[in-house]
Amino acid sequence: MNRVEQAVFLVGGRGTRLGALTHHTPKPLLKVGSAPFLETLLNEAARHGFREILLLAGHLAEIVRHYDGLMIRDCRLKVLVEPSEAGTAGALHFARPHLAERFLLANGDSFFDINLLALTQDTGAAPVARLALRLVEDAGRYGRVEVKGDRITSFREKGDSGAGLINAGIYVLQKSVIDRISTLPASIEKDIFPQLAELGLVEGRVFDGAFIDIGIPDDFARAQTLIPNLTKRPMAFLDRDGVINRDVGYASRPDQIEWMPGAIKAIRLLNDRGFYVATVTNQAGIARGFYTADDVIHLHAWMNEQLAKHGAHVDSWHFCPHHPTEGLTDLTGPCACRKPNPGLLEAAADTWHPDRGRSFLIGDKATDLQAANTFGVVGHFYEGQIPLDELVGKILAGRL
Ligand SMILES: [Mg+2]
The missing domain is CATH 3.90.550.10 (Spore Coat Polysaccharide Biosynthesis Protein SpsA; Chain A)
Incomplete structure (x- = not known):
């Protein structure tokens, strides 16, 4: 059906x-x-x-x-x-x-x-x-x-x-x-x-x-x-590449998405537990001209369709299209959204007004955790050591 x-x-x-x-x-x-x-x-x-x-x-x-x-x-x-x-x-x-x-x-x-x-x-x-x-x-x-x-x-x-x-x-x-x-x-x-x-x-x-x-x-x-x-729900801010899907470098199409182990279950668990879920992802591939913002928007819509088959969803997807030096468009140059800046987290928070005290971020790079720190939520480092749903389970149980 x-x-x-x-x-x-x-x-x-x-x-x-x-x-x-x-x-x-x-x-x-x-x-x-x-x-x-x-x-x-x-x-x-x-x-x-x-x-x-x-x-x-x-x-x-x-x-x-x-x-x-x-x-x-x-x-x-x-x-x-x-x-x-x-x-x-x-x-x-x-x-x-x-x-x-x-x-x-x-x-x-x-x-x-x-x-x-x-x-x-x-x-x-x-x-x-x-x-x-x-x-x-x-x-x-x-x-x-x-x-x-x-x-x-x-x-x-x-x-x-x-x-x-x-x-x-x-x-x-x-x-x-x-x-x-x-x-x-x-x-x-x-x-x-x-x-x-x-x-x-x-x-x-x-x-x-x-x-x-x-x-x-x-x-x-x-x-x-x-x-x-x-x-006034708490929010889980999830980095995308390396957390939700394997980081293959500049993924912009569905055939490049390999879900990380337990990622879909983790998002479902957060949905079941009443968290807002937002992804916050640097997509400098847009500034570099590898793909367009529309490609990213379509990819995220596709990812939500896949999640829906498992009773899961991401509330909103936030991406930074810029790069400080690379590329030849007006997307090249300093910005407030590229992590480690907290702009993407701020955009997600402006959309949903979460309870920041109970919110957290999961990322696979130091810049993710810096963004969480500047924004004022707990950051958890993840590089695929255990299935993502296990990590989220531990966080929700207060064991991390
Ligand atoms: Mg990443």
Whole structure:
């Protein structure tokens, strides 16, 4: 199955439990921290490499509509407005002509801090539906999910308290799920998933990221500090040549990329653990005229496609095209970005605003570590002595 490139958010609900707050603002657009809640979800989807986001709007759709056509990095936003209110299954039904064969679907009023690409990873044949689950102390408030192995066997209504698994509101679905919708209005959670679960067609995958649903006043208040804290992630700055891929000298094409042992696993581990991952790489081959900046951009896009097959991604790729003396273009001369200067790290930090205290760099040259030092993060030296994921594991465990 091809990779999942479309993310769909349900943003049409009335949000009645929040009272007056949602009279003039759709619930997902309420401010949480300094920005509308929805923008956290959109940024998350975009940084994971989704190419298109559909916003399924209903209540106060005219306010959601201003997101239509916007780009977040390489991800395009499209707003679809349901012609009438027909539940979450109705929203999907109306969106059908715009849906990919397989897509990520998420509630626009909850945030589950997980590696979204890990949810899209198949271990065998792709299931009709895969749900992200979370273990919570009081499952009764949400409705409990029963599982057997990786299959969901039933959904229980809200009620009996105690710890248990809940549906955390993020799914990977095949478009064929819509064929199950026979009458409208209908709810995907209450009508469609239970029906599919009885047939053994729903997979559950448990994640342990933070979860918050802004649908009730107490949690909406709690989200005001929780969301800014969660998105203040640490960052792993990774040098490219010699750390992610073997340093063959001026690699600019996919056939020149040999991944370092454990490199893909290491990036996946960082994604799973909630780190931003940025590469910071000197590419003086551009100044020297060996290849162009576009070649490098294309190569990095290709590398992210390869990573996606393993549920991994790099959030942003930063490269320095200059050289102080070599080459005959305006890229020759002093610059602030070529390591050991910290310019590439600064650019990555300006993009994501990471928590510097918990951030680190991995590099295979003294100049990498100098850049880390000047910028103010811990630098780890790596020259392939152990698989990269082992090194990252040690760093995350605080053993380095
Ligand atoms: Mg290097």
